[in-house]
Amino acid sequence: MYVLHLYISSTLFRFFKNLITLCISALDILSVSFRPLFALCCQMRALKLIIFAAENPNRVYSNLTLTFNKTKV
Structure with a gap:
């Protein structure tokens, strides 16, 4: 039962992740002429970054550590 729950959860997660990617692509095309859509596209990109971090x-922690170490004086 637990395995089935994990499978359904991961499938739903991948579905929403792909849906967000598709929305970003569509908004990229439409946002050329509409400023509010550009703002929505930026919010979707931020959401995608949050999903990547989750x-x-x-990987995100090591990238942040590398960036911090490079900027340290």
């Missing part, structure tokens, strides 16, 4: 916490 999927890959170690």
Whole structure:
């Protein structure tokens, strides 16, 4: 039962992630002439970054550490 729950959760997560990517692509095309759509597109990109951070916490942490170490005096 637990495995089925994990499978359904991961499938729904991938579905929404792909849906967000599709929305970003559509908004990119439409946002050329509409400023409010451009703002919505930026919000969707931020949401996609949050999802990436949730999927890959170690990778994001190591990238932040590298960036911080490069900027340290």
